[in-house]
Amino acid sequence: MTLLVLEGVRRRFGGIVAADGIDLTLAAGERRCLIGPNGAGKSTVFKLIMGLLRPDAGSIRFDDHEITREEPFRRVQRGLSMKYQTTRIFPSLTVSQNMSIALSRGKEASDLAAWGLDRFGLASLGTRRAGELSYGQQHWLEMCMALGNRPRVVLMDEPTAGMTPEESRRTAAFVRELAGRGIAAIVIEHDMGFVRDLEAPTTVLHQGRVFREGSMAEIEADPEVQRIYLGEVDA
């Protein structure tokens, strides 16, 4: 069942076209990686999906509802969720208070978030101020907060930025398990080891367009993709 559909989504910032007619679909429980060089438009796509930016053209549908012009909080209430690239927790509140703010959909959401907290060893840190957690733990806390509305699609923007290899491995396992719980995920990542760990179909963005789609093995073998990462192709 297709949950999220982007059709011809376009967004321009002055003379720069950050998203140039992007088409993307995501099915329930599917996981997908979004890669591309800096400035390819990956984070812009996330902001367009969440409603933080309005597209100049094109449409976004979620669960058969047109959401192109909807406010961000309505999209979250429909089941979209996002984890930022930098940690965006509330440092002056405790872990439990951060979770209390994030949780909104009753028992299922509580159980899902509790699973996430257990998974990352945060369940015993409820009274700790979030700002006192390690960098990796803050990322994990934010991932658990992103589960608080019992989402059907989670967007993760570079979830392993600044993490140790062991923390990245645990994060990859967590994202794989989300699919098992019926939660689809789109992950933006530069760490190719992490992308391989996810074992997910991969979409390459370049200059605001979908450049290639396929398995990670196919993408890595593609000489055009290798060249855009090295900056030799003006596709």
Place this chain on the structure above:
Amino acid sequence: MRGRRFCAGARRARRRADEWPGSCRQPGHRAGAGPASVFERLGLDGPLTVFGGRFYWSLFALALAAALLFPLYGSVFAALNFTNFLINVPLALGLALLWGYCGVLSFGQVAFFGIAGYAYGVMAINWGMGSATLLAAFGALGLTAVVAAAFGYFLFYGRVSGWIIPVLTLVLTLVLETFLGQTAGMEWKIGEAPLGGFNGMTNIPSLTVGTVSFDGFSLPLFYLVVILVAGILVGLRMLANSHFGHVIMAIQEDSERTELLGYDIRRYQLLVFTIAGVLAGMSGVLYATWGNFIQPSSVGLLAATFPVLWVAVGGRRSLTSVLIGTLALSALSDALAVYSGELAFVVMGALLLFGMMAAPDGIVITVLRVATKLVSGRRK
């Protein structure tokens, strides 16, 4: 409220982890993260209300008792003068909630003070003396709530943010002052109540319940204001420590993130703005009943500056500090005004500048924190 259903989930998680109580460590808050105290369980203390614990509440009870018994050991004149200072506190606490907790600086809270004061005057004069004044007081607060909600709706649902809000709220109060200042003619009469132009509205009946008159010449108003201020402080502390309080603090820290957790932040901001407006209105009604008059200068530029000073010098993230700061600065400006009205403004401005450079969190809160550390150090 959204998120409340999490309580059941949180309780389950608590049972699983045994370390999931809702307390935390915060500078100025009680040290240690043991089981929640009775004050925390009641919502009186928490990480978002600086200062708390048995020592704080003992001092609170002592201060309340000392205030209520003041007429027995102090002069009645001093009590009545103190009433004038206390009347400013609801306005200041409302601004502390709005600015310190929700991150929205309103430079025009006195507009709601003035609207409520004038509305009370108009209603009380028209509806007559006696218990009808109680109806006038509630009517004035209701009208203030409607105006604050309407103005806030355009601010927040128009996605106005940052420094535009202080400018717009200041414009609101200056426009109101200009309008009220030109209402001198007899054509500016609402029923039997003349608005009075620059001289303001006079002969406003004091609030009266049964045979008790809450005027500025006798003690009932003093007792009423002391109890109201104590109640508002306790109520706002409970609000700050509730789920609602956590959400508004989250909005202040990161409004976009909070919206992406599914909250319509505009609704929360509007609600806090309206609460702050009603609290400012409460001060306006009390002022009108205390002095039996209200004038356009009470919504002017200088009047608009004072609440910002009280809250900034007190410490906008601490309700207790704002209360102390408001009383101290009101008393100071009153004392200085004996020598020169302008001197009071110069000293207040100097205090603000000093506070911004030496104690950006607020002078009162910084002093209280140092005192708390000294006391706890001596105990150890």
